[in-house]
Amino acid sequence: MRRPLIAANWKMHMTLADAGELAQSVVEGCRAVRDVDIILAPPFTALARVRKEVSDSSIGLGAQDLYWEEKGAFTGEVSPGMLKDAGCDYVIVAHSERRQLFGETDKSANRKVIAALTNDLMPILCVGETDAERDRGVTYVVVDRQVKEALKDVAEAQLDKLVVAYEPIWAIGTGRTATPAQAEEVHQSIRGQLAKLFSADAADKVRILYGGSVKPDNVDDLMAEADIDGALVGGASLKTESFNRICGFQRRT
Numbered sequence: 001m002r003r004p005l006i007a008a009n010w011k012m013h014m015t016l017a018d019a020g021e022l023a024q025s026v027v028e029g030c031r032a033v034r035d036v037d038i039i040l041a042p043p044f045t046a047l048a049r050v051r052k053e054v055s056d057s058s059i060g061l062g063a064q065d066l067y068w069e070e071k072g073a074f075t076g077e078v079s080p081g082m083l084k085d086a087g088c089d090y091v092i093v094a095h096s097e098r099r100q101l102f103g104e105t106d107k108s109a110n111r112k113v114i115a116a117l118t119n120d121l122m123p124i125l126c127v128g129e130t131d132a133e134r135d136r137g138v139t140y141v142v143v144d145r146q147v148k149e150a151l152k153d154v155a156e157a158q159l160d161k162l163v164v165a166y167e168p169i170w171a172i173g174t175g176r177t178a179t180p181a182q183a184e185e186v187h188q189s190i191r192g193q194l195a196k197l198f199s200a201d202a203a204d205k206v207r208i209l210y211g212g213s214v215k216p217d218n219v220d221d222l223m224a225e226a227d228i229d230g231a232l233v234g235g236a237s238l239k240t241e242s243f244n245r246i247c248g249f250q251r252r253t
């Protein structure tokens, strides 16, 4: 059984005071949530503040990006070791905003995944097609390529630390959620691709999150799908009530 994971991507939001307040209310509101991993990924500037708030809880800490070098003249970048030092267990890699706005590629995603894994950080590798790619019927071609390229030279034994997030770009921040069936089809295909690249056993252990306008009113249906193991949540993670409700999603049997 894969343990569900709900991850908050706060993107470029939150002052220190806001971050502290929101983290505190997630800690309070999610105390009763059992058997779900919950992580908060604030901007770099708020990592220490959020760490303080979550330190006595089961809530984990994630970063939104990393650079693959350990140290050096890389102005503006943050290394895997720095993230570990800041208390992170997870790091989001190759979010579509990084691919679209900051020129990240499958190759840089690969270097980041490897850097995270070798530094004991769990990468949340983001993949997903654009609206135009879905219309052209190449969703699976695009997602297969993104998964394959990002996992080049990753060893099967490292797969239990990998998380994949399927985030159709047309659903991010748009209010247009993929239907549970649409998401499940792609999740199954990603798991099939992992089985081909590694083994069915290893693929079975990888958590595949869905991201793209996840909200309190659609999370239960999404989480009812067999291959949807959690959610990467943007907009709805910025409000306590909505994020806490998402973390406390209702399980169907």
Ligand code: PEP
Residues within 6 Å of the ligand: 009, 167, 171, 172, 173, 174, 175, 211, 212, 213, 214, 232, 233, 234, 235, 236
């Ligand atoms: C995201 O940024 O990863 C995301 C899924 O955003 P939203 O939930 O706002 O669509």
